[in-house]
Amino acid sequence: MVRTLSRGPHSSCFKLISCNWSTKEISTVVDFDNQILHNTSDYNEELPFYGLYDLAIPRNCWLNDDKTLVLSTPQGGSIHTFAIDTESKDIHYLPITKPFHECVSVLDVCNDVLVCYKSSLNKPGQLFAIKMYSAFEAYDFTNISINEISPSHCLPNSDNFVVEHGYTLYNKPTTIFYGPKNSNCPLIIWPHGGPHLSSLDFFRADIAFFVQIGFAVLFINYRGSTGLGKDYVESLIGKIGDFDVKDVYNALQSNSLWSNRKLVLFGGSHGGFLVTHLSGQYPEMFKAVCALNPVTDLITMFGSTDIPDWTITEAGYNFSEVDSLANSKDILIKLADCSPCKNVHKVQAPTLLLLGEKDLRVLPCLGLAYYHLLKKHGVTARVLMYNDCHPLSTVAADMDSLINAALWFIKYLNSDFEKSIN
Structure with a gap:
């Protein structure tokens, strides 16, 4: 579930919260606070995370471990895609493209395969699939494979x-x-x-x-x-x-x-x-x-x-x-x-x-x-x-x-x- 303030700006930062169906206990998974992600990737060892905005969480958003969800949210002038462990509350940037360049949105998740959409001002949209890999019941979020679903198109010149x-x-x-x-x-x-x-x-x-x-x-x-x-x-x-x-x-x-x-x-x-x-x-x-x-x-x-x-x-x-x-x-x-x-x-x-x-x-x-x-x-x-x-x-x-x-x-x-x- 997502939660925002009842008053103030029409669009601000969201909280991501979870509810334990057995105990009905509600806890915050992602708060309003900015933080630094220490996920090593090919692009950056440290990455600022500015919170969650304009959320459209996919209907199918869960990886096979049933505790990690995948979503996309604006960050700076881009849209980034993240994997969020709802138990440990760790946030992992998925290094599909260089941070703060282009926009990548996840559309669907099934059997650890993500269907995503990527575009930039200079390149029309493209669909592609991402395969997530796990070992010893843990995902390696820096090791992903990317396969095109639709061809890449460029603007004239x-x-x-x-x-x-x-x-x-x-x-x-x-x-x-x-x-x-x-x-x-x-x-x-x-x-x-x-x-x-x-x-x-x-x-x-x-x-x-x-x-x-x-x-x-x-x-x-x-x-x-x-x-x-x-x-x-x-x-x-x-x-x-x-x-x-x-x-x-x-x-x-x-x-x-x-x-x-x-x-x-x-x-x-x-x-x-x-x-x-x-x-x-x-x-x-x-x-x-x-x-x-x-x-x-x-x-x-x-x-x-x-x-x-x-x-x-x-x-x-x-x-x-x-x-x-x-x-x-x-x-x-x-x-x-x-x-x-x-x-x-x-x-x-x-x-x-x-x-x-x-x-x-x-x-x-x-x-x-x-x-x-x-x-x-x-x-x-x-x-x-x-x-x-x-x-x-x-x-x-x-x-x-x-x-x-x-x-x-x-x-x-x-x-x-x-x-x-x-």
């Missing part, structure tokens, strides 16, 4: 692209750069949504699309991201619009090979919150912005969203103690202060807003109000409205929004884009 993981912030694996080698092409700063999610090195068709047409992409797992420790997740509470924005900016500035490029912004939901914040707080840095169903006004969001507790919690208050905003002047001030609308008068970059008319998470009225504020201040802006909900994940909306985002970026990069790809 994949050798011309590079995926680089960086320990850019707080000595943690917090950045992923993906783009052409030895190129000064335009760079898309792409913060993830949530905010308690993470950017991962798995294959995404939308990212591949932008890189194939001549862009590079930078992902930043800012404070609040999952996969880097419970404290890292919770450090953002009460600081949205501050810590997360600064982390994205500081990560970008940490490498002149990134910051000296032509820069554009793309993000959805809380990622849209961040890109609209960045364009307002650092108005001269970015050539264009594309925001998908962005959170632009937390006060309006509180009264309209299907997750009102999210708004109050992220602002640093206890939702159960808030009856209404009418008698909560301090909360209203804090919500306004956290919102991107606060700096809309500073925005210079042309801004494209991609909105879903069926969105119940971030209603389109937030994006429309932000659009009118941009126009009021003389900023070039456009709205595209789709018959879709929050993720814009239908094929029609997904394809149309990506193509229009690319055209928007190219239009406002104009000659700079043409020079970079020639």
Whole structure:
């Protein structure tokens, strides 16, 4: 079983707990705490373990000893697969790929054979089988055999692209750069949504699309991201619009090979919150912005969203103690202060807003109000409205929004884009 805190961030660290059916005694197998794994492997003798997140434990997860389960969980910018002894509580990293590179997820377990799925930003997914070996009733987790089930496929010209993981912030694996080698092409700063999610090195068709047409992409797992420790997740509470924005900016500035490029912004939901914040707080840095169903006004969001507790919690208050905003002047001030609308008068970059008319998470009225504020201040802006909900994940909306985002970026990069790809 898994357990998390009843209050606080919507997605944080999980505990793995076990129940003895005879005694009904419950014990913790994996706690919230970070730890160092001392499992010798071909890759690393010591490996940080940041806890369990976004768990989807396979229906069949047990090895033949009936006490060791196998699961996968985000760690830094990757998904790692672990074998966990529920009796000794030892955690073993399975050295299927280099730590903090690529993503490996276990799908099924049967007779000590694991069916897994592996992908990276530069390589579409592949199925393969892993055989576990035991001796003297103990598994050797450093000795595994890997056999392909499906063939490996590469993107066109994949050798011309590079995926680089960086320990850019707080000595943690917090950045992923993906783009052409030895190129000064335009760079898309792409913060993830949530905010308690993470950017991962798995294959995404939308990212591949932008890189194939001549862009590079930078992902930043800012404070609040999952996969880097419970404290890292919770450090953002009460600081949205501050810590997360600064982390994205500081990560970008940490490498002149990134910051000296032509820069554009793309993000959805809380990622849209961040890109609209960045364009307002650092108005001269970015050539264009594309925001998908962005959170632009937390006060309006509180009264309209299907997750009102999210708004109050992220602002640093206890939702159960808030009856209404009418008698909560301090909360209203804090919500306004956290919102991107606060700096809309500073925005210079042309801004494209991609909105879903069926969105119940971030209603389109937030994006429309932000659009009118941009126009009021003389900023070039456009709205595209789709018959879709929050993720814009239908094929029609997904394809149309990506193509229009690319055209928007190219239009406002104009000659700079043409020079970079020639």
